[in-house]
Amino acid sequence: GEDVEQSLFLSVREGDSSVINCTYTDSSSTYLYWYKQEPGAGLQLLTYIFSNMDMKQDQRLTVLLNKKDKHLSLRIADTQTGDSAIYFCAESPREVTLTFGGGTRLMVKP
Amino acid sequence: DSGVTQTPKHLITATGQRVTLRCSPRSGDLSVYWYQQSLDQGLQFLIQYYNGEERAKGNILERFSAQQFPDLHSELNLSSLELGDSALYFCASSQWGQGNTEAFFGQGTRLTVV
Numbered sequence: 015g016e017d018v019e020q021s022l023f024l025s026v027r028e029g030d031s032s033v034i035n036c037t038y039t040d041s042s043s044t045y046l047y048w049y050k051q052e053p054g055a056g057l058q059l060l061t062y063i064f065s066n067m068d069m070k071q072d073q074r075l076t077v078l079l080n081k082k083d084k085h086l087s088l089r090i091a092d093t094q095t096g097d098s099a100i101y102f103c104a105e106s107p108r109e110v111t112l113t114f115g116g117g118t119r120l121m122v123k124p
Numbered sequence: 125d126s127g128v129t130q131t132p133k134h135l136i137t138a139t140g141q142r143v144t145l146r147c148s149p150r151s152g153d154l155s156v157y158w159y160q161q162s163l164d165q166g167l168q169f170l171i172q173y174y175n176g177e178e179r180a181k182g183n184i185l186e187r188f189s190a191q192q193f194p195d196l197h198s199e200l201n202l203s204s205l206e207l208g209d210s211a212l213y214f215c216a217s218s219q220w221g222q223g224n225t226e227a228f229f230g231q232g233t234r235l236t237v238v
Contacts, residue, residue, distance in 0.1 A: 049229075056126065056214060056229040057167075102167065111157055111180055112216075112227060114167040 018115035036103035043105040130230035142203040149217030156198040162211035
């Protein structure tokens, strides 16, 4: 089945690291994705990881993938107030489309 | 700017009515996807078209239909509208099937049914 789960809410202080977690069920996804949605805006692709990788780093973003546990995480270093948004993880079953988690609302306090 | 254009940005209509949402994909993208985002259901995949042909169907109601035209733009038709159809409707395009994995989203059309 296709089911992606995330925690609903995360609050951090500016300058701290944020870690957003996600679990997924479909092991056929070749890639796993993180999208960001700011208020009133569409979804913006932040990063993605190939399913045979354990880690991918892209500037302040680090993606960790535990394929055995079907667990994906997104770490944002030095979190800024501009990072406040909803973050969605997504899998791509059979690479046809994206199945999204419910989204994690990240609030960054100054 | 993702390169995906959706019109209109906002739409308010009454129950029982029919509306058409339009999407222009990024230049060169053959795949178009429609998603519905509501508070209670989250982001739900509705339907995908690839080069004019329906390729995959998700949780799309029978009252809803879509098509992709020869110029690759797509329209989502919503009929016999109900209050529960109020949501943000996103279109996305990608080059899946052409060797690229990224999907780019439009800004969405916010539909309010009153």
